[in-house]
Amino acid sequence: MTGSRRRPQDGSDDLFEGGDERGHFFEQPARPRAAEPAPDRDKDKHYHGHRERLRARFRDSGEGALADYEILELLLFRLIPRRDTKPVAKALIDRFGTLSGVFGAPPALLQEVKGIGEAVALDLKLISAVAQRALKSEIRNKQVLASWSAVIQYCHAAMAHEQREQFRILFLDKRNALIADEVQGQGTVDHTPVYPREVVRRALELSATAIILVHNHPSGDPTPSRADIDMTKTIVETARPLGITVHDHIIIGKDGHASLKGLRLM
Missing domain, CATH: 3.40.140.10 (Cytidine Deaminase, domain 2)
Known part of the structure; x- marks a missing residue:
């Protein structure tokens, strides 16, 4: 039969109404991808430099030279390596009041603080458990x-x-x-x-x-x-x-x- 063609079952009319249907068999040019934003290297340098300064203060002057949130921040460096942890440390102290309160908090409540996921919450509880075991060893x-x-x-x-x-x-x-x-x-x-x-x-x-x-x-x-x-x-x-x-x-x-x-x- 001539002059009629069966419509595709998927409803894609555009290949059959005007235009060359041979284009359907050729590779279509890829759409250009949007350029990814360049990393904010100045920001990275800012918090990496802050980390080194905080470590140096702890190394040279001990824990007495740091505020509670800074001690917590030092710890979070290891748990959250690619993020500015100062706001997270301050948020934890604000929420739970003290370092003792942070480590004593249940994991579910820790995760309510922005920047604390399940893995970090469990790491904080692990550190708390180590501290308790150390204290218990003093009386056993x-x-x-x-x-x-x-x-x-x-x-x-x-x-x-x-x-x-x-x-x-x-x-x-x-x-x-x-x-x-x-x-x-x-x-x-x-x-x-x-x-x-x-x-x-x-x-x-x-x-x-x-x-x-x-x-x-x-x-x-x-x-x-x-x-x-x-x-x-x-x-x-x-x-x-x-x-x-x-x-x-x-x-x-x-x-x-x-x-x-x-x-x-x-």
């Missing part, structure tokens, strides 16, 4: 009562920035050396269920002769509540007949701690 197998400041530092690093209450027990042997450190319970923002019989049972299992009770107040205020005082007295009374001494009950807040023994509440 040592006479805890002779290393009280180290105990407080460790408990603060481990618990001060938790979003929910935790109840922790340090189990000691007859020399008052640490033999176990366990989180016995985790509750809400203002309450953790504690069972005195379970506390004593676990101490007996570990052959502990003394314990130190520790819990945190997510509100930040370490002032003991009436419930804290009553619970402590119950544990003391349950443990005493079995030869287990309760040395103290420490309450950890964001900016400090309270000792029930120091306050003469036990």
